[in-house]
Amino acid sequence: EVQLVESGGGLVQPGRSLRLSCTGSGFMFGDYAMNWVRQAPGKGLEWVGFIRSKTYGGTTEYAASVKGRFTISRDDSKSIAYLQMNSLKTEDTAVYYCSRSIFYYDFWGGHYYMDVWGKGTTVTVSS
Amino acid sequence: SSELTQDPAVSVALGQTVRITCQGDSLRSYYASWYQQKPGQAPVLVIYGKDNRPSGIPDRFSVSSSGNTASLTITGAQAEDEADYYCSSRDSSGTGIFGGGTKLTVL
Numbered sequence: 001e002v003q004l005v006e007s008g009g010g011l012v013q014p015g016r017s018l019r020l021s022c023t024g025s026g027f028m029f030g031d032y033a034m035n036w037v038r039q040a041p042g043k044g045l046e047w048v049g050f051i052r053s054k055t056y057g058g059t060t061e062y063a064a065s066v067k068g069r070f071t072i073s074r075d076d077s078k079s080i081a082y083l084q085m086n087s088l089k090t091e092d093t094a095v096y097y098c099s100r101s102i103f104y105y106d107f108w109g110g111h112y113y114m115d116v117w118g119k120g121t122t123v124t125v126s127s
Numbered sequence: 128s129s130e131l132t133q134d135p136a137v138s139v140a141l142g143q144t145v146r147i148t149c150q151g152d153s154l155r156s157y158y159a160s161w162y163q164q165k166p167g168q169a170p171v172l173v174i175y176g177k178d179n180r181p182s183g184i185p186d187r188f189s190v191s192s193s194g195n196t197a198s199l200t201i202t203g204a205q206a207e208d209e210a211d212y213y214c215s216s217r218d219s220s221g222t223g224i225f226g227g228g229t230k231l232t233v234l
Contacts, residue, residue: 035223037170045162045170045213047223061221097169103217112217113160113175120169 002026002116004098009121012088020083020121022098027116030054030076033101035114036083038094038123046094050101051081066092088125095120129153129218131226138232139204147199147229149214157216159197161190164211164228173212174199201231209233 008020022034033056036048049062051072060072071084081098099114131151139145149159158177162170174180174190187202201208214226 037223037225044211044228045164045215045225047215047225050223061223063222099170101223108158108177110157110217111176112157112223113172113215114162114170115172115175115181117169117171 004100004116004118006096006098006118006121009096009123011124011126013127014088014090014125016088017084017086018088018123019085020096020098020123022081022083022118024079024081024100027100029079033103034072034074034081035099035101036070036072036081037097037099037114037117038092039097039120040091040094043094048083048096085123088123090125093123093125095122129216129224131159131214131216131224133212133214133226133229135227136230136232138234139201140234141206142203144200144202145204145231147201147212147214147231149197149199149226150195151216151224151226152195153216153218153224154192154195154197156219158192159190159214159216161188161197161199162213162215163208164213165209170213204231204233206233 003025033052035050051060069087074081097120098118100116101114103112160175163173164170211228213228
C-alpha cells in the first residue's frame with residue numbers, strides 16, 4: 001500500500017524550531033517530488049513548498065510566507081522528507097501534510113498534482 | 128504570485144448536477160488539480176489534467192477548462208460528496224497554489 005506518514009508535530013514556543021518528518025512506503029520514494037502543505041485551524045489549504053527528486057536536481061521551492069525560515073530536505077535511502085521550521089511564528093500553527101507530486105509538460109500544457117497525502121501532523125506555536 | 132479564486136460555498140440537491148469553478152491566470156499554463164477534503168481528514172485527489180480520475184474516484188466527477196477557468200462538475204451528486212473542494216495549480220514562479228476552497232452542501 002502506498003502510504004505517507006508525518007511525524008514530529010507538537011507544541012513549540014514562538015521563535016523556536018521544529019523538524020517534521022514524512023516517511024513514505026509502498027513506492028519508489030526517490031522517484032517523486034515531495035511537498036508540504038499546511039492548513040491553519042478553520043482555514044484552507046496553503047502550499048508550503050516542495051523538493052524535486054534527485055533526477056531533477058533535488059532543488060526546492062517555497063511559499064513566500066515561509067521562505068528563509070523553512071527548509072525541505074530528503075533522505076531517499078530512508079524514504080523520508082523533512083521540513084525544518086525555524087523562527088516559528090504563531091501564524092505557523094496548522095496541520096502539516098506531506099504529499100507526493102507529479103509534474104510534467106505535454107502538448108496540452110503543464111500538469112502538477114499531488115496524488116498521495118499523509119494524514120497530517122499538528123504544529124501549535126504558542127507561548 | 129498568481130491566485131486561484133473559488134466561490135466559498137455551493138449547494139446542490141441530491142442527485143442533481145453541480146459545477147465548482149476555479150479562476151486564475153496560472154490556469155492558462157497549467158491544468159488544475161482538484162482535491163476533496165472532508166472534516167478531520169486529509170485531502171484526496173479527485174481529478175487532474177484534462178479529465179483524469181485516480182483509481183476509486185467515481186466517474187460522476189469530471190473537469191473542463193477554458194482560458195483562465197477550470198470547472199469541476201459532479202453529475203448526480205451524492206450525500207457523500209458533501210465536502211470542501213480545492214483547486215490547485217502552479218504559478219509562473221514555480222510555486223504551488225491552492226484556491227480558497229468551496230464548501231459543497233448536498234441538500
